Amino acid sequence: xxxxxxxxxxxxxxxxxxxxxxxxxxxxxxxxxxxxxxxxxxxxxxxxxxxxxxxxxxxxxxxxxxxxxxxxxxxxxxxxxxxxxxxxxxxxxxxxxxxxxxxxxxxxxxxxxxxxxxxxxxxxxxxxxxxxxxxxxxxxxxxxxxxxxxxxxxxxxxxxxxxxxxxxxxxxxxxxxxxxxxxxxxxxxxxxxxxxxxxxx
Numbered sequence: 001x002x003x004x005x006x007x008x009x010x011x012x013x014x015x016x017x018x019x020x021x022x023x024x025x026x027x028x029x030x031x032x033x034x035x036x037x038x039x040x041x042x043x044x045x046x047x048x049x050x051x052x053x054x055x056x057x058x059x060x061x062x063x064x065x066x067x068x069x070x071x072x073x074x075x076x077x078x079x080x081x082x083x084x085x086x087x088x089x090x091x092x093x094x095x096x097x098x099x100x101x102x103x104x105x106x107x108x109x110x111x112x113x114x115x116x117x118x119x120x121x122x123x124x125x126x127x128x129x130x131x132x133x134x135x136x137x138x139x140x141x142x143x144x145x146x147x148x149x150x151x152x153x154x155x156x157x158x159x160x161x162x163x164x165x166x167x168x169x170x171x172x173x174x175x176x177x178x179x180x181x182x183x184x185x186x187x188x189x190x191x192x193x194x195x196x197x198x199x200x201x
Contacts, residue, residue, distance in 0.1 A: 003111035027106055027119045033131035040091055043069055044188055052189070053105075054143060055116065059184040067187065068104060069094040072141060084109055088120065099128045107138055114140040120148075138183075142190030147183035 037043065040058070047057065053072065060067045068088050088104040105120030110198035118140040135151040149163065 001069070025066070027121075027133045029131065029133065030125075031121055032103050033099050033128070034103060037069070037089055037091055040067070043091065053086075054082065054114075055109075055138075055140060055146075057186055058091065058188040059146060060187050061184045063182075065092070066090065066092045066094060070107075086116075088118075095124060096122070097126075097128045098130075101126065102130060104130060105133065105136075107136075110137075110162060112165055116140075118148075121149075140151065142191070142193050144186045146186070147184065149182075175201040 043058065047069075050056075055070055055077045056072060058067060058069050068090055069088050070088050073085060073087050086107045088107065090098060090104050091100050093100075093102075105118055107116045107118035110113075110117050118136040118138050119133050120136050121132060122134045122139075123130070125131050130175045136150045137151065139147045139149070146192055
């Protein structure tokens with residue numbers, strides 16, 4: 001492939017990625033609540049009637065049992081650019097004040113298969129509102145497991161550089177905690193690869 005064509009293809013891919021992510025960047029500082037999400041059976045019927053992308057469906061966080069739906073949507077029902085956009089909407093939450101239909105965040109596919117960029121609320125205000133949106137990378141490990149990795153920026157100050165004769169010394173902090181253990185398991189539709197928690201007799 002000639003260099004100009006390769007450059008044009010790269011610019012096109014980058015522009016599509018930016019277009020798909022623009023709604024993620026405009027996630028409000030507080031969550032919104034949508035109607036029509038109180039009945040999980042009606043959500044299942046709606047999903048069954050659609051040709052689903054692999055990320056779409058009903059998912060559950062095993063840590064606390066919270067249940068969400070990930071679904072495609074068109075912002076403001078006005079855009080027809082072909083870019084896939086998804087939203088995460090709460091169906092059930094262990095926090096009783098959290099209302100079904102609360103938007104938890106938005107995501108869009110990245111250039112890597114099975115990897116999505118997302119902006120998700122990370123805290124509650126003590127009531128029915130979610131706050132503090134942060135960036136995440138979501139990875140489909142298979143069609144039944146979805147892991148979340150939060151983007152973190154760390155600033156390290158090496159105070160040894162400020163002292164004479166010890167500038168060759170340095171202190172490095174290393175965190176070896178796994179970063180991709182948070183996430184959810186697919187409830188609906190059932191994973192093609194089999195149950196997410198197989199039972200052995």
